[in-house]
Amino acid sequence: MQLKKLTDRVYYLPGCSETDQPNLYYIRGRDFSVAVDAGQSGRHVEMFYDAIGAEGFALPRYTLLTHWHWDHTFGLPFIQGKSMANALTVQKLSEVQKWAWTDEAMQERLRMGQEISFCDEHIRKEYPDLSRIAVSLPDQGIFSPMTLDLGDVQLQLFPVDSPHSRDALLVYLPEEKVLFVGDADCGDYYDNQGLADPDRLECYLRFVRSLDYELCCIGHEEPESREENLRNMMQLETGKTEGRA
Template sequence: MLNKLSESNYYLSNQNDKERPTLGLVCGDKYSLVIDGGNSVQHANDFLREIEKLDVPPIKYLVITHAHWDHFLGMNEYKATIIVNSLTNEIMNNWRSYSYDDHSLEEYKNAKKMSSLCVDIIKNEIPDRDSFQLNYPDIIFEESLQLDLGNKVCILERIRSTHTEDSTVVYIPDERTIFLGDSVYGTTTNSLFHFKQSQLLPMIEDIQKYDALHFILGHESICDLDEMDTYWKDLITTSKAVKSTSLERALESFEIDNKRKPIGDELFFLEAFVNDQILKSQL
């Protein structure tokens, strides 16, 4: 079932147990835009069946927010103009070179090119895998792109991110809504989950320049402005406490600066920023 933000904005909620991210739909007077293609053919078709229940203009565009498999493996199903930034396109070219038969998938899994979960979902939710190949994009942009769906402007921008270097956000000015994909999350490198500390403040700056009240996230659906402000505050506060590879020192610094011990997500964030320092020390 689609969640309705307005007469023009909808989203299909994430399903973390199936590694399905949030998918977005923005409708103008003439055309509709889909945000992210889904993690499989089945995910995409589940979304399309929900869209068919609405009286909305035909889907003309599909934008991929970044080149992680759960956001694009279903993209062929939309028969739409596919839009990516140039770095997303470069990364996705690797996936276009892959074969999707059982033997190849097992080789990719063993070589850690695909996760076990990714392989399982491909096997279960992508039919005709022997002939499966990702479509090429129709529009490749560098920094930003503006689309008019018919009295509905959408701004696409590649932003700085703690998650990936190729993160694209989609902002709808008259709705004060921004689709963030996974841009505000951390990532995993060499089995360590971390937030890219150097990108934190630049990312927040890039996102806060948009006058948004509704924030659609890739794996948590929707947040309001107060929730995002709390998220930014927690990230900034914990990041300031981390200056080395020592979690103990980070905890001490946090307690000195804030006159209390970290609570809730703060400890998780502290550990993630310490992991980032560890990864930097290994370079």
């Protein structure tokens, strides 16, 4: 599988719905490069790194995690370089690190509402041998915005709440007007039955509207324009019945 080129500096390995594999993004700087998301397994990281190598590019020095969900983080033990995330992602993953990966333990988490069936199903597809699942923690968790200087361009990192999860990390490349959001623009399947909480959505929309982005790099579909991105978010189900009697 080859990297797709989006801009001068941004490339990505497209995901695949079979195991709910997300896109993995690569941002190429002069001094070093950065990956957005670690993927779901060692196999996934290997595909990504092979594609990076095939372009003759250096492996990422930093891997930034957009949120704690397995498909974006379970590749972490297999990456090279350092990793960073929202501090809440580190907190949540340290909880997930204690989970046992047996059929019984997974079924129990489904019963207890700690896991959702969509993820359970896809984890089992990606890991026919459940004992291979390993969860590691990001090297650094951040509480407030910070900047990563890649030499010729800067990346801005924003730990924010989102309608999808409470621990989003948005990555913004102002030079090219590209915003990386993971799944932050979707509803919350773990804590809100797939709906977008109206307050969280409004707060998130206010924040992204304040950024001058033209291209939005999302988790599971092809990157979209600012207009498409904002329109899709306006159409999210919030569970509110708009005053109809």
